[in-house]
Amino acid sequence: MLSLGLSRAQYREYRRTLTRSHTMKVTCHLLTPEHRLVRTIRHSLSAGQIDVTTPRLDGDSVEISRTASLRFFDPVQSLSLDDSTPVDNAFYLNRMVRVIYSVQCSFGWVDVPVFTGPIVSVDRDGDEVAVECQGKEVWALGSAVRNAILKGDRDDVTRRILFRAGESSRYMQIPPGGGKAQATIGPQTKLWLKAWKAQAAAGRVLFYDGRGIVKAKRKPSKTALVLRGGDSGLLWSEPRVSYRVDSSIINYCKVVGRKPSKGKKTRPSAEVVAPRGHTLSPWKLGRNGEPLYLTGDGRAFIENPDLKTNAACRRLAERTIQDSLLQHVEVTCETFPIPDLEPWDILHVATRGVSVRFRVDEFTLPLVQRGDGESMSIGARKPTKRFTYASERRMRKPRRRR
Template sequence: MDRMIKVIYSVKVPQMNAWVDIPLFCGPVISMDRDDDVINVEAQGKEVLAKGAGWNTFTRKKNTNKVNVIKDILKDLAGENKFDFPELSNKLPSDYSLGRESIPWDSAKSLTSGLSRQLFYDGRGYCRMRSLPGTPVFTFKSGDGGTVLTAPKLSYDSSELKNVIQVKGGIPKGSKTAVNVYVAAPSTHPLSPQKLGRNGVPRRLLETIEDDTIRTKAEATEKAGTTLNDRLLQEVSVSFDAMPIPFLEPGDLCRIQTEEYATTFRLRQFSVSLVAGENMSVGTIKKLAIRKGAIGYKPKK
């Protein structure tokens, strides 16, 4: 139970006459049971290791680089030492402190959200920070030469729909009023306030973000726009089976294109089998079994 599991998806590429290794997962064992020669193991991403109480107090001074603060939270309070972070110039507008009861992962994600970035662990086990892809990184297509293997199931849920984002920031230096920005879905969007309105009265579904570390209108507008795009995409859920695409990561923007329709969606969950020849499930999580002795197996050249 004090070990981690790493999963690597290997593909033989004839044109290269070589194997290409794609890291899929790295994380700690959460539960395990054994029945004779059958072992069931559940592992979760490394972020679970940073979800305990920070315990030690943590303080950084005003004007400290925010990316370095996020890295230090996970390093000092959770013991992480593998990072893939960009270089950003954003700084703390005031002193920043965490108490003993603080959760390192939650604190790090909160600061990252203020930078309009995504914080997650990739298949290598590295803590990674990136901008959420704004254009599709892969298109699933049906038909000959396509990757879609089953008829897609689409669902829309408007119960948590937001089509207007308000960002309340801090007070810029030399100003007396705080930053306050509204961004709404364009009127041409099917989920815009205008399209959802009645009798000429727009239906504004508002989400308000309060972040006093945002001190410029441009930063607030970027934050509102990024959040709005993500909220609109969250209302579309797509599930289907496809040929394995092992390089995709949670949060990637994907597109599915069939003869009947085409839509764009954010990749939230998927399953990749550990057995060659099995399908990949997109939009759903399936329990996957492997044959005895399959772990660690790679065919000889």
């Protein structure tokens, strides 16, 4: 979950507020690429949503984790769209948009930055202006021009790659460590992909959060939030749960570390098996008393020269199995909006008929609430609902009777 800087008591109150009727507001800021505030967008937001997904590597490309779809009501056409506008407040493609989702609690407003990224599309349709934005990694998806060979600690190499993409150290959270790394930069190198792979080799994921900060971290292993139904829960309806078993699943893992130095005879190693009680454990999948070990077409056998002890090998094996088992549990549910949710967070659905942990791979956060409210979709993305103003409905031509 995104850190909000709240005390424990304030955080509990914030969570309770999300489960009941409350006041919320959305603020949109226009920024320069360096995060300097240009102005607050005061036009009415008629529709909008934030789509978040866990980036997946597909060949030589990786997905962008956040996308914002916004519709502003602008009947007098005062929302500047021309890049030749003489004042420094035009709404065009070398600008970023920051979206802040605010919840009113008993102790005051809690502001949650849910998106920060550049504008990629602007389109006017009558009285409405549709704005599409993508995460800041879009600036690092172009090819590099200058050649370079970067060597050093993995965190330093990652930072230097991101520096070349124009990022500032102020907006980086790259933890130290991860062993030595080398990155070769050429004319066709996509900088974001190179940085993403550098951190993936250390078992970390790389993404931009809602504040526009690039973060490298291990996938969470602890439950971030429990989803329950009823008057005091976040669930809107019963979740849909399914288990997917294919050739990539792992319920057994063996990790081997660094080759022994002089005087040592064995390499550090560890073998870990999924818990007996898990639905996809070897004993649950086996038959006639023989357990079924799944190795994911060789993915279960890992050799990592950065690991020096048996304990380090065991930790990596446990993380690998846990991540594989969570990936094969698919949960789709509708909840009250949870603005501080982040990709890869682990949620626990606990209802009368279901009790299961799963990792969040995608969700949609609605930005406009009307009527009985808009639910947040977890496990699947949903399209934005367009709101029609009364003045626009009156302008529609009546249908011709046959």
